[in-house]
Amino acid sequence: MRKIIIDTDPGQDDAVAIxxxxxxxxxxxxxxxxxxxxxxxxxxxxxxxxxxxxxxxPDVKVFAGCDRPIGRTLVTAEHVHGQTGLNGVxxxxxTMPLQEGHAVDFIIDTIRSxxxxxxxxxxxxxxxxxxxxxxxDIAERIKEIVLMGGAYFEVxxxxxxxxxxxxxxPEAADIVFKSGTPLVVAPLDLTxxxxxSAEWIETxxxxxxxxxxxxxxxxxxxxxxxxxKYGSAGxxxxxxxxxxxxxxxxxxxxxxxxxxxxxxxxxxxxxxxxDWWGVTDRAKNALFLGGGDRARFFDLLTTRLGTx
Ligand code: BDR
Ligand code: CA
Numbered sequence: 001m002r003k004i005i006i007d008t009d010p011g012q013d014d015a016v017a018i019x020x021x022x023x024x025x026x027x028x029x030x031x032x033x034x035x036x037x038x039x040x041x042x043x044x045x046x047x048x049x050x051x052x053x054x055x056x057x058p059d060v061k062v063f064a065g066c067d068r069p070i071g072r073t074l075v076t077a078e079h080v081h082g083q084t085g086l087n088g089v090x091x092x093x094x095t096m097p098l099q100e101g102h103a104v105d106f107i108i109d110t111i112r113s114x115x116x117x118x119x120x121x122x123x124x125x126x127x128x129x130x131x132x133x134x135x136x137d138i139a140e141r142i143k144e145i146v147l148m149g150g151a152y153f154e155v156x157x158x159x160x161x162x163x164x165x166x167x168x169x170p171e172a173a174d175i176v177f178k179s180g181t182p183l184v185v186a187p188l189d190l191t192x193x194x195x196x197s198a199e200w201i202e203t204x205x206x207x208x209x210x211x212x213x214x215x216x217x218x219x220x221x222x223x224x225x226x227x228x229k230y231g232s233a234g235x236x237x238x239x240x241x242x243x244x245x246x247x248x249x250x251x252x253x254x255x256x257x258x259x260x261x262x263x264x265x266x267x268x269x270x271x272x273x274x275d276w277w278g279v280t281d282r283a284k285n286a287l288f289l290g291g292g293d294r295a296r297f298f299d300l301l302t303t304r305l306g307t308x
Pocket of ligand 1: 148
């Protein structure tokens with residue numbers, strides 16, 4: 001079992017990622033930390049608990065973290081995820097509590113007290129970078145950081161040059177990519193190949209469970225935006241790629257490369273500059289994923305979500 005902390009900004013695709021993790025015996029979710037991103041922190045902390053309750057797991061520890069990027073104004077994505085972040089389904093308010101204490105303290109304390117913790121960031125990297133800044137000793141104790149963010153050939157989804165999670169807090173991303181901790185990156189190059197389909201959404205609905213109905217409703221909602229934007233047949237299920245990689249790394253392929261983050265240029269802020277062709281001697285710091293088996297990825301989701 002991989003011991004993981006999920007750091008997240010739900011977001012419908014974050015929600016599916018959390019459900020996949022909670023449904024999977026290969027992972028032990030030590031806690032979930034919410035960060036501001038797709039919607040403000042108050043909503044991401046609430047949505048995380050909605051998803052845990054939906055999975056029948058009100059026991060999961062959920063912490064609220066940073067409500068804004070390091071040194072920048074928060075940019076949100078209601079235009080993709082709707083006003084609540086989980087548009088597509090009406091959810092009652094959660095009854096499970098938020099844990100006392102700050103997400104960053106939970107991350108630091110857990111890594112100091114527990115060997116081999118893997119961090120799974122699914123949103124802007126503010127909580128993770130703040131933890132690394134405040135407690136530099138944790139960098140070498142973290143087993144791996146497997147994150148959704150960035151792009152190389154696919155370039156940007158929030159600006160022409162940048163992917164949303166990195167764009168929102170490039171200074172945080174810069175800290176994480178320079179931390180020396182082993183990194184696995186699920187960029188748009190991978191996630192834009194993991195497209196939903198009308199058929200899969202119907203498979204979810206046909207589960208006839210609250211989880212199946214929720215996944216179908218959420219995906220249906222945010223698929224509309226992506227289909228209109230990309231002209232694609234479905235919407236990319238970005239964040240579940242992180243959890244799927246933890247469960248079965250053979251699903252995806254990639255290259256070990258150097259990745260650095262643009263923090264200065266107004267034109268390319270948040271760009272993940274990946275040395276894909278090895279044209280520099282900069283040290284390789286990340287496994288940058290690019291290819292994947294879509295059929296097996298959706299089979300995994302269908303099988304696991306069907307158990308909840
Ligand atoms: C990322 O941004 C968010 O909108 C999604 O939840 C995902 O984490 C994709 O760029
Ligand atoms: Ca996300």
